[in-house]
Amino acid sequence: MVDFLVHRNGDHVGVAVRDIKKGEHVFGKTVDGQFSYELDAVQDIPLGHKIALRDIQKGEKVIEYGEIIGAATDNIAKGAHVHVHNIRSLRWG
């Protein structure tokens, strides 16, 4: 059983594949099953939502799929929920 999946090793975020509750110790793998991760969730992460795999600084570019998906609008702690409240598109701005 995995709690979250990661598109590519080195990504800053994983995606919850079940509803994760704050305080849970969670396990993840890359989609090809090659790399494993474990960390503590510091917030609730609903199914399909992203969990920070490391601390992300405000203004830092956020990486998923090995690509830039936007920039952090706030400091994001490892294990925190990553979504529209703390990252933003770098396009169409």
Place this chain on the structure above:
Amino acid sequence: MKREILAYRRPDGSVGVRNYVLILPIDDISNAVAEAVEKVVNGTLAIPHPYGRLQFGKDLELFFKTLIGTGLNPNVAAVVVIGVEPKWTCMVAEEIAKSGKLVEAFWVEGFGQLRTIEKAARTAVKFVEDATNLRREIADLSELIVSLKCGESDTTSGLGANRVVGRFTERFLEMGGTVLFGETTELTGAEHILIQRIKSEQERQKFIRMFDEYQQLVKSQDVDLLGSQPTQGNIAGGLSTIEEKALGNLQKIGNAMVDGVLEPAERPPAKGLYFMNTSSAAAEAVTLFAAAGAAIHLFPTGQGNPIGNPIVPVIKITANPKTAQCMSEHIDVDVSDLLQLKISLDEATDRLFSRVVETACGRFVKAEILNHREFVPTKLYPSA
């Protein structure tokens, strides 16, 4: 994998998986006649729409291309064309007739609605007799054109359903099939990857021009697209930015290379993988793919989009376990076990492949069973 199907061979050589007698209105004010014919003649299908009057230039061209392409679609056996006046009505009918299909045109001016309904219905009766006498024949799955468009995506799309469609696309192309995909705005953030996949410099430049045009349009509106792109449904499902959505979107073509770039509703010139310049709105894109000859559409969804098309079976695939459960009447292929890594990507793709073969042979998809017939021609700008 089994790839033999039983399908309809049309006089122009195309292969279809359905056998509709289409009642095609040329304009909004002819919908009433088309729908009346559908009511009195069993086995016909009317596709009402709100357009066709006072359109001009490129917008009119695309509208005609969409109507003619819909009539030419291999899932259509015969077409009754109905308009308010004879000129445009006959032009559309003549273009469709070039394929060797049964086509006849009727117009309301000079006759009135009731006489037109009667004449069109009498022709429709004959067409239904002929169409229902056609038999499915053995064909290879790769003779079909398959189109791709996802909707109400969430992060499970990029992780699961879109990757399954991507692996299907790789396999289907390898066996000589033809695949269409589009969604120009929803490639924002992943366009650099797609550009590298386009085989020729000429086609690459064509894509860049189309992509830049859409970017200019978005910028010219000077609004925050969050809520529209990504949509509220996307955001609820965990997608945060257009870049993230685009990267997930592009999973649908797997690692395949792109043979060419098409204008909206343009038919692919050869076999292979083609990008088409389309809106990212589901019904508009599927309507354009159908007009380009797609016989089956693959629609991965995260949060659950019920979309269908009047003439093309739309196969819904989800990897979201909640959607697979709470919207089960919409989902054809559930690959949610892929998210738990309980099955491999190839095993999940086998599941989709079998369903595509069954659908091609006549099995109804959920959207057909639930009466989803969204026919939505793309409007480029206001009418004159």
